[in-house]
Amino acid sequence: MCFTAAQSENGGVTPTRIKLDRGRGALGPALELVHTGRAPTRAVLTTELGVTRATAGAVATELQALGLITVDPRPHAASGAQGRPSHRLDIAADGPVVLAAQVHADGYRVALVGLGGRIVATAPACMTVDADPARIIGDAVAAGAELLRTTGRRCLGAGLAVPSAVAEPEGTALNPLHVAWPAGAPVHDIFRDCLTEAGVGVPGRCGNDVNLAALAEHRHGAGQGSHHLLCVATGHRGVGGALVLDGRLHTGSAGLALEVGHLIVDPAGRACHCGARGCLDVETDPLALLET
Known part of the structure; x- marks a missing residue:
């Protein structure tokens, strides 16, 4: 990144070093914004990070140098948009x-x-x-x-x-x-x-x-842009649940939160693999639907 660092005579950190630390600290958040599609342009990246245009430009330049994103060299303005055109940002096609x-x-x-x-x-x-x-x-x-x-x-x-x-x-x-x-x-x-x-x-x-799957839906699918997401899913077998709160997966104290498959919905229902009867896992999974 195009920042310089220096120390004062008494060993303290100068403002240039503070700028360096802030810029590098923005690399991760900036990459996440581009990765999830929330910062399609450098102008949006500036706003989302809450930094100056110069800092956002330097962050984008370093991410490009690392082979993680591409920065369109020609600024573009969206149709009907006002103000100065901005450089488009995208994920590098040959990145990691x-x-x-x-x-x-x-x-x-x-x-x-x-x-x-x-x-x-x-x-x-x-x-x-x-x-x-x-x-x-x-x-x-x-x-x-x-x-x-x-x-x-x-x-x-x-x-x-x-x-x-x-x-x-x-x-x-x-x-x-x-x-x-x-x-x-x-x-x-x-x-x-x-x-x-x-x-x-x-x-x-x-x-x-x-x-x-819930994390993927929150970042790139049906839940993109939302703060919270409740996911109840069934795939090859069984039923599972997951919850994303404020962008973070809620797993409880031991990783076991939202295990909804073994909620009993019919005490006289089908025998479940867990030993109980009528669990959501066996009442509504694909196999149960095929047998109905």
Whole structure:
């Protein structure tokens, strides 16, 4: 960034250093604004960050130098807009990616996803789930590692969505009822080890599939621009819930908030995998609807 830093004779920090710190501190928030589509121009970025036009311009220039965004060199004005035209901002098409994997009742899916939520590459879907979580997660990571080798893209992180409540901070799958995994499987540790073994040297995080779907909808889908989002979803099996409050996923004290699938809606209803009867999980999931 085009800032300078200097110290006064008594060792104090000069105003130029303060400007440097403020500018660099804006890099993350600025990238998030462009990443989620909330700052399509440099003028909007200036307003959203609450900084001067010069600082916003320097932040955009550094993000471009890092290969994360593009800045249109020619200012454009929206149709009917008043005031000075602004430079358009967009995500760099050849920027870094993350490895995203999802395990579900009928197999797994793997993709490389870039900034802006753009899918860069996908691997062929797997249609079976091994009873050993280490084997299926290892296969998914191996497929992702092959995508990285094929595309040559820089990977910054990896995420794994699983069909189970995931306890925090342990990262264990408490009740993987729709896959034949043991209760309490250490999916976070398994995922981390598989990334290391596959030579994908990035940090990895695991989470419940509906929690992660809610975050995606809030940032890039139906909930974009909203402060709060309630998500109740059903996929291959079961029903799950998630809640985003003020832009942050609400998981409760141990990561188990909004596990709505085992709310009993019909005490005399279908037998559930959890041992109860009439849970939302088995009364309204795709299998139940097909059997109705």
